[in-house]
Amino acid sequence: MNTSGPQVEVRRSARRRRTVSAFWEDGVAVVAVPGHLSAAEEREWVQKMVPKLQRKREQNARKTGGGASGDQELMEHARELSARYLNGRAQPKIIKWVNNQNTRWGSATPSHESIRISDKIRGMPQWVIDYVILHELGHLLVAGHNAKFWQLLEAYPHTDRAKAFLDGAAFAASRGLTGEAGLD
Structure with a gap:
């Protein structure tokens, strides 16, 4: 977990085959990944998805003022x-x-x-x-x-x-x- 960024939780799913998704849940960035990914692939996806999630939150905040x-x-x-x-x-x-x-x-x-x-x-x-x-x-x-x-x-x-x-x-x-x- 990166102390300078948001708290991140990775959720592995045996049912998930190819897709990776990310969303906020109670202030925590949740990254949902297929269960078969290696630890290195998981880290790569987290490094890719969390900044996207943060940018989206910032864009929404600017649009809504909230x-x-x-x-x-x-x-x-x-x-x-x-x-x-x-x-x-x-x-x-x-x-x-x-x-x-x-x-x-x-x-x-x-x-x-x-x-x-x-x-x-x-x-x-x-x-x-x-x-x-x-x-x-x-x-x-x-x-x-x-x-x-x-x-x-x-x-x-x-x-x-x-x-x-x-x-x-x-x-x-x-x-x-x-x-x-x-x-x-």
Whole structure:
């Protein structure tokens, strides 16, 4: 492990044949490699993949204005919301701001326990942001939008108000309205 760089974990997989991937997990750079690689090949891949991973994180941070610290704050806030409204049952492994979601405020992948929150909600009232985070946390527990899912969100007092706010924001965005023009 290089003390000047990020902490690195190598995961070998007998099922993985040719591909090597790298991703962040709780602040650790994880490099997934085929189980048959030699120690030298493993080191070579780590030296190749970790800098790529760091560059990608830096690029995302510049694009979204968030980055690792923003994502860490997002994770801490999501854990607080889960504890307060979902009895701590929803525990994402990853939650991050993204700038490539143009039709959704957030999305969740329950199988990976990951959540992505659109940077388009930055600047919206905190009770709206909290609703979006809670909505996606709920999807870690219930995949669809059935009655069981909506029961999870009943504890949050601003659910209906936040849904209405987001509907209005989506309506305005679809018509190119910016909110700068007012009524006379």
